[in-house]
Amino acid sequence: MRKQKLVVAISSRALFNLDESHAVFEKQGKEAFLRYQIEHEDEVLQPGYGFSLVRKFLALNEKTPDDPLVEIILLSQNSADTGLRIFNSIAHHGLHITRAAFTSGVSPYGYMAAFGAHLFLSTNADDVAKTLNAGFAAATILCGSSIDSHPDQLRIAFDGDSVLFSDESERIYQQRGLTAFAENERTEAKKPLPGGPFKDFLSALHHIQTQCDPDTAPIRTALVTARAAPAHERVVRTLRAWGIRIDEALFLGGMPKGEFLKAFGADIFFDDQEGHCESAAQHVAAAHVPHGIINQKKPDA
Known part of the structure; x- marks a missing residue:
């Protein structure tokens, strides 16, 4: 085939x-x-x-x-x-x-x-x-890669909300705060998140991975998100529902992402927040995804 x-x-x-x-x-x-x-x-x-x-x-x-x-x-x-x-x-x-x-x-x-x-x-x-x-x-x-710790493997890292997933949950966080966000994710834990702009790209990467021996796969992917437990469950169940494998998942609870991306050895990292991209760019290639509520232009006062 x-x-x-x-x-x-x-x-x-x-x-x-x-x-x-x-x-x-x-x-x-x-x-x-x-x-x-x-x-x-x-x-x-x-x-x-x-x-x-x-x-x-x-x-x-x-x-x-x-x-x-x-x-x-x-x-x-x-x-x-x-x-x-x-x-x-x-x-x-x-x-x-x-x-x-x-x-x-x-x-x-x-x-x-x-x-x-x-x-x-x-x-x-x-x-x-x-x-x-x-x-x-x-x-x-926004920048080129300064590391190549895995020359024989392509390593791609993604933020979650507004990138792999829709900004549905991010909107709750931005509009109603962390407590409302956490409660929503607990309540909706078994309901898969809608796909974001990078879902199909991740699916295409996953398709290539399925053609290869997992131990020698030429692509490795990572989810690097500010989410923390218990908001992790909905993410895991969403990827399971999509039938998409992600190799590593880092739930950082708001910690800066740069050092983790360096440890992963990302060739590129996709995030919807420019601040996260600028932080990541000190360690790896970073690319801004201007999608979702964070990137909506606010009307002039």
Whole structure:
């Protein structure tokens, strides 16, 4: 039976460091940017925040070269003309990326469904928000990984509420406080939480894991949540109801997550709160998921 392929989309600025050319665009405009990229199209771009993660995703295909487990898609607001430098750099770095959408300044999120993509990583928060609103997992990648303690295994960590799960319970916490939240989770312990924006992405990772020997699985996942007992029970029962395995679950009761993510060896961590991402970024690659009540814009006073 053919394996279900995991499809990850990434923007050109998340894959490569385009700060210099982006500064030209910001200061001098689109035409100057176009000229700059054409003039420098034979100069290799240096890795961006998502480069090492993409390398690890593509390395999963080495185990099944005739039936790839993962495909990386480039979704870029560049034009095809300026995109030539990006593909030259992809070739130089030996990345097997063959499919792309260049949209000339328009947000490329509309092509997620056509490519069958499970995740979009970008440095453009507006593109990420539009992708999430369209029903796909997406995150703004804030930094690159500073560790690689498990070079032969891809390690991905997730926050729970508003990322893997809906923000249903988080809303109670934000609006009514910790006591009301804890009581709700006790009462609803046997009722599975609704899925959040990253449920399908986690499911796709789990599908790859099921194709491999558990002792040598190339992917390891972790839930790293501020929840604590007794609010842990609903989470465990939810994952069980979904039929999804998560390898490690850390219920931290509000402790800072950074040291735990370092101990896990995360290649990337997804969280809906920017403060948690900034803390995590001191240790691992972090990506912000601007979803749920925490990220709703408050009206001006």
